[in-house]
Amino acid sequence: xxxxxxxxxxxxxxxxxxxxxxxxxxxxxxxxxxxxxxxxxxxxxxxxxxxxxxxxxxxxxxxxxxxxxxxxxxxxxxxxxxxxxxxxxxxxxxxxxxxxxxxxxxxxxxxxxxxxxxxxxxxxxxxxxxxxxxxxxxxxxxxxxxxxxxxxxxxxxxxxxxxxxxxxxxxxxxxxxxxxxxxxxxxxxxxxxxxxxxxxxxxxxxxxxxxxxxxxxxxxxxxxxxxxxxxxxxxxxxxxxxxxxxxxxxxxxxxxxxxxxxxxxxxxxxxxxxxxxxxxxxxxxxxxxxxxxxxxxxxxxxxxxxxxxxxxxxxxxxxxxxxxxxxxxxxxxxxxxxxxxxxxxxxxxxxxxxxxxxxxxxxxxxxxxxxxxxxxxxxxxxxxxxxxxxxxxxxxxxxxxxxxxxxxxxxxxxxxxxxxxxxxxxxxxxxxxxxxxxxxxxxxxxxxxxxxxxxxxxxxxxxxxxxxxxxxxxxxxxxxxxxxxxxxxxxxxxxxxxxxxxxxxxxxxxxxxxxxxxxxxxxxxxxxxxxxxxxxxxxxxxxxxxxxxxxxxxxxxxxxxxxxxxxxxxxxxxxxxxxxxxxxxxxxxxxxxxxxxxxxxxxxxxxxxxxxxxxxxxxxxxxxxxxxxxxxxxxxxxxxxxxxxxxxxxxxxxxxxxxxxxxxxxxxxxxxxxxxxx
Amino acid sequence: xxxxxxxxxxxxxxxxxxxxxxxxxxxxxxxxxxxxxxxxxxxxxxxxxxxxxxxxxxxxxxxxxxxxxxxxxxxxxxxxxxxxxxxxxxxxxxxxxxxxxxxxxxxxxxxxxxxxxxxxxxxxxxxxxxxxxxxxxxxx
Numbered sequence: 093x094x095x096x097x098x099x100x101x102x103x104x105x106x107x108x109x110x111x112x113x114x115x116x117x118x119x120x121x122x123x124x125x126x127x128x129x130x131x132x133x134x135x136x137x138x139x140x141x142x143x144x145x146x147x148x149x150x151x152x153x154x155x156x157x158x159x160x161x162x163x164x165x166x167x168x169x170x171x172x173x174x175x176x177x178x179x180x181x182x183x184x185x186x187x188x189x190x191x192x193x194x195x196x197x198x199x200x201x202x203x204x205x206x207x208x209x210x211x212x213x214x215x216x217x218x219x220x221x222x223x224x225x226x227x228x229x230x231x232x233x234x235x236x237x238x239x240x241x242x243x244x245x246x247x248x249x250x251x252x253x254x255x256x257x258x259x260x261x262x263x264x265x266x267x268x269x270x271x272x273x274x275x276x277x278x279x280x281x282x283x284x285x286x287x288x289x290x291x292x293x294x295x296x297x298x299x300x301x302x303x304x305x306x307x308x309x310x311x312x313x314x315x316x317x318x319x320x321x322x323x324x325x326x327x328x329x330x331x332x333x334x335x336x337x338x339x340x341x342x343x344x345x346x347x348x349x350x351x352x353x354x355x356x357x358x359x360x361x362x363x364x365x366x367x368x369x370x371x372x373x374x375x376x377x378x379x380x381x382x383x384x385x386x387x388x389x390x391x392x393x394x395x396x397x398x399x400x401x402x403x404x405x406x407x408x409x410x411x412x413x414x415x416x417x418x419x420x421x422x423x424x425x426x427x428x429x430x431x432x433x434x435x436x437x438x439x440x441x442x443x444x445x446x447x448x449x450x451x452x453x454x455x456x457x458x459x460x461x462x463x464x465x466x467x468x469x470x471x472x473x474x475x476x477x478x479x480x481x482x483x484x485x486x487x488x489x490x491x492x493x494x495x496x497x498x499x500x501x502x503x504x505x506x507x508x509x510x511x512x513x514x515x516x517x518x519x520x521x522x523x524x525x526x527x528x529x530x531x532x533x534x535x536x537x538x539x540x541x542x543x544x545x546x547x548x549x550x551x552x553x554x555x556x557x558x559x560x561x562x563x564x565x566x567x568x569x570x571x572x573x574x575x576x577x578x579x580x581x582x583x584x585x586x587x588x589x590x591x592x593x594x595x596x597x598x599x600x601x602x603x604x605x606x607x608x609x610x611x612x613x614x615x616x617x618x619x620x621x622x623x624x625x626x627x628x629x630x631x632x633x634x635x636x637x638x639x640x641x642x643x644x645x646x647x648x649x650x651x652x653x654x655x656x657x658x659x660x661x662x663x664x665x666x667x668x669x670x671x672x673x674x675x676x677x678x679x680x681x682x683x684x685x686x687x688x689x690x691x692x693x694x695x696x697x698x699x700x701x702x703x704x705x706x707x708x709x710x711x712x713x714x715x716x717x718x719x720x721x722x723x724x725x726x727x728x729x730x731x732x733x734x735x736x737x738x739x740x741x742x743x744x745x746x747x748x749x750x751x752x753x754x755x756x757x758x759x760x761x762x763x764x765x766x767x768x769x770x
Numbered sequence: 771x772x773x774x775x776x777x778x779x780x781x782x783x784x785x786x787x788x789x790x791x792x793x794x795x796x797x798x799x800x801x802x803x804x805x806x807x808x809x810x811x812x813x814x815x816x817x818x819x820x821x822x823x824x825x826x827x828x829x830x831x832x833x834x835x836x837x838x839x840x841x842x843x844x845x846x847x848x849x850x851x852x853x854x855x856x857x858x859x860x861x862x863x864x865x866x867x868x869x870x871x872x873x874x875x876x877x878x879x880x881x882x883x884x885x886x887x888x889x890x891x892x893x894x895x896x897x898x899x900x901x902x903x904x905x906x907x908x909x910x
Contacts, residue, residue, distance in 0.1 A: 093848050093853065093854070093857050094857050094862070094865075095865075096862045096864070096865025096868055097853050097856050097857045097862060097865070097868055097872070098843065098846075098848065098853065099802060099803030099842075099843045099844065099865075099868070099869045101865050102802070103866070106802060274894055275864075275866075275894060276805070276807050276813070276815055276864065276866040276867055276892070276893075276894050277805075277807075277864070277866050278807075323864070324864065325805075325864045325865070325866030326863075326864045326866060326894050326895055328894070356809065357807070357808055357809055357810075546864060547863035547864025547865070547895045548863065549863065670860035670900075671860075673860075673900075674860065674863050674895070674896075674897060674900065677896055677897070677898075677899050677900070678863060678895045678896035678897065679896075680896070681896035681898065682896060703808065703810055703812075704807075704808040704810070704812050704813050704892065705808075705810055705812045709892055709894055710896065710898075711888070711889055711891075711892055711898075712884070712885045712888035712889060712891070712898045712901070712902070713885045713886065713888075713889055715885075715898045715899065718899055
């Protein structure tokens, strides 16, 4: 029986080390404030305490921009950690943390990305500089003297000429709220120093990126840091890059003992969220429905620290073009600092926000043209051999098929009232590298990879693929937890890349092993986009999907009821069918939450719904009739499925509501917003 | 204080503080299926059966279970029909919330509204379709 059912699986937060202390953090109550003095005199003698001056010499870390200190000397968001303690129990650590007295000098705060880019806005990182040891290998383009930490642009064709040729032009601005990943298991990490080497147990999707960033921070060779990644109780992007690892490492070094940190639920809401975003779309078409020009402007609010906001802004930018042939395209997508908690990776990775804007605009355009939204999309979707706005020639694309399957599932063509559609393209991490090692044992095989388990069942996918390639039973394949000392390199477990990349690397490893004892396989996907022109290779492999929604609307209360939700996702080949179905269903339900009720609320930078009662995630009673297709092709590549079905859900629901007369531009689509729109 | 109870079918004594919640006391006993998650009784990940009824361990004072029967997933054997139904339906992803759902389903009675009965358990991975399949399999 699966150990998850019998509660025999041990999660990251359950790691214990002999003699370990427990950490607690002192967090800023202000969105922007300089730490003037920290009085720790009331902290009991058996607690270790750490203040900003103790770690200032370490400098800064950050996966795309080195802009974060271990402890903030200037707090840049409510919840920024300004001091930390470690004590023999979690309760003692929390009590001690409450006795730390911090004096602040408040600074002007900016809480909206449009305010943050306005002239005269307070600068949140006056000395921000692009990371020299860029763990994510994206070319960051900060704009000096502003709060913009990255600007991504696409320049394709000549938009002025394109709009001059258009018979109809529509333009609209859309917003998406901050969202909480809300993994059931909170962030957790344990650090231990052994003879100058740092050993970390961390619930993370990014063991090698974390190792690289910490090596820079501590001035250690990467080999002197070991990151072990036990299974996570959910992550959805939350447990990426350096989160608690630097804090527990510093506390452990100071204490001379292992230190463990586990966040409480409220702390989760100020640790990493989905980027709130503003997206403006302008699109032009000929009267027959041929798209001729599109402009997309995105302001991704990355909060107090860049984290991977530059990467999110880039993907937000090109996903906002949509899977369409458009001869003239301009995109300007900005990652903008504000004094909100940091935004980072979140299932959908920027596509959710821009696809919401782009696909709602398609229906507005269809309305102006007097063409069915389905027909407008069919006339313009990318087909094999077409060129995308990045200059890439598209291969193995199935957008029309996914779209048609979604439309058919809800009976769109028979009666489109109360129904809405969305089609999307989403890239996979490019460039990236995956390595895997296989070893023969007396009873079967050990397969080592750094693909991290967070519920997506990546270990089962590896077991199934290995069993097929090796001619054994899946149960004979052991897949240990990722460990940077023992697992070969992998870029990270993100962007739905593991089954595709690791599967190909595994085939290499099995070939390499032959009749021998061990084999090693490596796969790289090369590419990347020029951040100033958006030309190059966005993705070597496209995630493709569509969704359709059928809704009813209570005109008195503004309440939306989703009657039926369908997603069609291109799978290529399915490796683990129940796992694939669960990924689709889970993505659709997270999309439903984003569409209708999930949003972090702020008052003066303070989260006002930082718990699972006031911040609603979908429950059993919220589940509509939920159906989906996994589109397959004989001999096709495996396509990742971890998130493709999330971004198309909010626009499908929004377009369904628009067909009933409620044109809502802001997520989540609350009853209040529906009533305002009617 | 000492609290005597029947824990997973056996007489047991828990040494607890008067202000301590059952969740904390059970985890100290090594019962890892009971999981601190929301801390306010809305997510169901610390669900235990108290005299057969599901309660949130994070909201139940440990002292109040004296003389009563407490069941966690560790107290079920692998032949348990609800465990088997969850396993066969693949009704889990990360598995964090699964024990709470299993216990809630164990307490369901024929004719219960499935969605209402599951309302006190959250699954962020979104496995509800397969959880409902598991419940239907148990019912038949």
